[in-house]
Amino acid sequence: MTPSLHFEDLSLSRGGRRLFSGLELHLESGQACALTGANGSGKTSLLRAVAGLCAIDSGHITFGAVDPAAARSTGLHLLGHLDGLKISRTAGEELVFWTGWQGGTASAMEAAVRRLDLQRLLDLEVRRLSAGQRRRLALARLLSSPRPLWLLDEPLSP
Structure with missing residues (x-):
């Protein structure tokens, strides 16, 4: 079941x-919301609250x-403004680790690549x-590990 997302009188x-x-x-399945505001206005804090952090x-x-609890553990991705990647691993090792950790499949990982x-980056260390x-x-x-709800902090930042 795909979770929807609702806030009511949130402070x-x-x-x-x-x-x-x-x-x-x-928000219902298939909908998106762009959260905008000044630095320090609470955008990241809101995403962290939705994720239960x-x-x-x-x-x-x-x-x-x-x-x-189920929505947060198996139905939600939080991608913060920092990438959370281990710089000493290769890109391929990092992707294999996270795909397995989050219950993804090899075929989904290959499709994402x-x-x-x-493809040409998989043998490079993340630091490079x-x-x-x-x-x-x-x-x-x-x-690689499909979850229906994505929380993206600074999604357009490189």
């Missing part, structure tokens, strides 16, 4: 400062009929990849 503070309050959002002050985050044109190549590798992890 969040960080470091004693209220970032937002009364936030409402209803930080507590909200009030309100509710729900995933339709899907249990929140082709789709993002990573450009910022854009690292971002494509990080996105390949998401395609």
Whole structure:
């Protein structure tokens, strides 16, 4: 079952400062939302709260009929502004590790490599990849282990 994403009267503070309050959002399967705002306005904190990594002050985050723990553990990808890649591994090793860790398949991984044109990079250490190549590798992890809900922090940044 594909989770939807709903916020009701959501409030969040960080470091004693209220970032937002009364936030409402209803997204169903196939919909997207671009979250914009100034630096420090709470965009990353909101994504972390949806992923269950930080507590909200009030309100509710729900995933339709899907249990929140299940939605977060098997139905959600969070890709932060940092790529989270281990620089001493090759791109191929990193992709194999993350695909297995997140329950993906070899065929999905191969399709992601082709789709993002990573074939010639797989034998290179991650430390040797450009910022854009690292971002494509990080996105390949998401395609390799399909989960219906993607939370992308700074998705257009290399």
